Amino acid sequence: MKHTTWGIALSCVLVAGCGGGSSDNNTAPAKPVVVPAAPAFADCYERTPGVKFTTTDKYTHMIVQEMFEGVMAYADVYLRENGTRMGAVYNAFDGKVFTPLGLIGYNEAGVYEDKYVYSKEAAVVLNKVPGQAIGSQFTETITRANSLTTEVRAVNDELTFAGFETITVAGRIFANTCKMTGASDVQGQLVVGWMAKGFGWIRSEEQSAKGTLVAGTRNEIVAIITAP
Numbered sequence: 681m682k683h684t685t686w687g688i689a690l691s692c693v694l695v696a697g698c699g700g701g702s703s704d705n706n707t708a709p710a711k712p713v714v715v716p717a718a719p720a721f722a723d724c725y726e727r728t729p730g731v732k733f734t735t736t737d738k739y740t741h742m743i744v745q746e747m748f749e750g751v752m753a754y755a756d757v758y759l760r761e762n763g764t765r766m767g768a769v770y771n772a773f774d775g776k777v778f779t780p781l782g783l784i785g786y787n788e789a790g791v792y793e794d795k796y797v798y799s800k801e802a803a804v805v806l807n808k809v810p811g812q813a814i815g816s817q818f819t820e821t822i823t824r825a826n827s828l829t830t831e832v833r834a835v836n837d838e839l840t841f842a843g844f845e846t847i848t849v850a851g852r853i854f855a856n857t858c859k860m861t862g863a864s865d866v867q868g869q870l871v872v873g874w875m876a877k878g879f880g881w882i883r884s885e886e887q888s889a890k891g892t893l894v895a896g897t898r899n900e901i902v903a904i905i906t907a908p
Contacts, residue, residue, distance in 0.1 A: 719844045722806035724858035725778040727754040727771075728878035730908040733850070736899045739766065743880065748781050749797060756880050764790030779803040782820070794824045798835075810843035838862065847874055849882050849901045857882065869894060878907070 732742040740759040745752060748770040758766040770781040782797040801818035808814055815838045822831040842859040854876040862871045864886055873884040883900035885893055 719856035721808055721841065721858055722775055722778075723856070723877040724875040725771075725773055725806060726775075726877050727756070727773065727880055728908060729754070730906055731879055732905040733879070733901045733907075734903045734905065735901055740905070741880075743878075748784075751781065753781055760788075760790075764788070775806075777803050777805055792825055794822060797821045797823075802835075808841045810841055812841055814839050814841060842872075845874065847883065850904050852901075852904060854879075854882060 727743045729743050729745050732740065734740050738761055740761075742757050742759065744755050744757055746755050746768075747753070748755070751772065753770040753772055756769045756771075758768070760766050765786045767783055767785045769783045772779040772781060779800075780798050780802045782795065784792065784796075785794045787793045797820065799819045799821075802816055804814060804816060815836075817834070817836050819832055820835050822833070839860045839862040842861050844856045845859045846853065846855045847857055848854070854874075857874040857876045860873045860875065862873075864871045866886065868889050869886045870889070871884070872887050874882055876882045879901075883898065885899070886897040887893060
């Protein structure tokens, strides 16, 4: 399961107003003009517990809150077709900082298999702007159920916040999703993903150097089960 970290808080509301009157002072003042808030990158990191959906790869995803390493965290849980857990990715979010905490993997029977715990350096301050690279260097400590030892290794993630896009998946329009790009394992290709407020990742794919979809690589929401 690929785990990567990403994050801007740019929300603002611009209000302009003007008043006026005729010589007889009977004209009502004009209503203030309210400009919609600008898209906020930080919103893309917000998860809503209770959201549940299925994706192209036939996994069911649900967002919950549960304990991880003594901390109440948000969890993106992946379920197999038989209902057992495949994995759960944990994070903390306060509107300004997104902190990936780690993940737990499960075997085919849904039994705990391994756990990854990230160091505090994995945290991402949500102050990025379109076109900005987002780098994260941290360590992960891996504990496996069938081993008495642990493994510590370095992780170096780098993605680029490409900008905001409105896309439609499973018949639902998602406005102001955050489009992310990163290096692919295949030379000449790019990994592209879209995150949406409340849902997390809603689509991922690989694209050619010309920006065209690489056939067979798209994985996206195909059915929304619940969306509180």
